[in-house]
Amino acid sequence: MPPPPTSGSPLPGLQPDLAFLWRAMEWAARDGGQIALAMSGKLLHQQTEGMPxxxxxxxxSLDVTGVVSGAKLAGTKVWPGMVADFCLVFATNSRPSARSATLVLCPSPSMTSTGAVVYA
Known part of the structure; x- marks a missing residue:
């Protein structure tokens, strides 16, 4: 497992979510451990302050296998009371291989207006 980067700030924009993700890599210590975290949507969308x-x-550093963007779900029945942009990150605690892929889901309110999962 690689350590967090030492050049520049590993927490651009003071995003504590990133610190939790780096620490999760230590908690899922063995290579191939599974990580799943709910994080700020800034992880996906922020383009300033070193975030890219x-x-x-x-x-x-991490084989990110899936991301669910909650950008369009804040304030809906999917997560009542949540007003902030969020994402769910799923990863395997190992470096990505040449065959690694990330599945990205971006549900929209029209698909989830009932608060239930809808398969199209």
Whole structure:
């Protein structure tokens, strides 16, 4: 498991979610351990304050297998009371291989207006 980057700030924009993700890599210590976290949507969307580099460092250090973007779900029945943009990150605690892929889901309110999972 690689350590967090030492060049620049590994927490651009003071995003504590990133610290939890780096620490999760230690908690899931064995290579191949599974990680799943609910995080700020800024992980996916923020383009300032070193975030693009922090995102690249994570994707190079961790085999991110899936991301669910909650950008369009804040304030819906899916997560009542949540007003902030969020994402769910699923990863295997190992460096990605040449065959690694990330499944990205971006549900929209029209698909989830009842608060239930809808398969199209």
């Amino acid at each position: 580099q922090a995102r690249a460092d994570l994707w190079e």
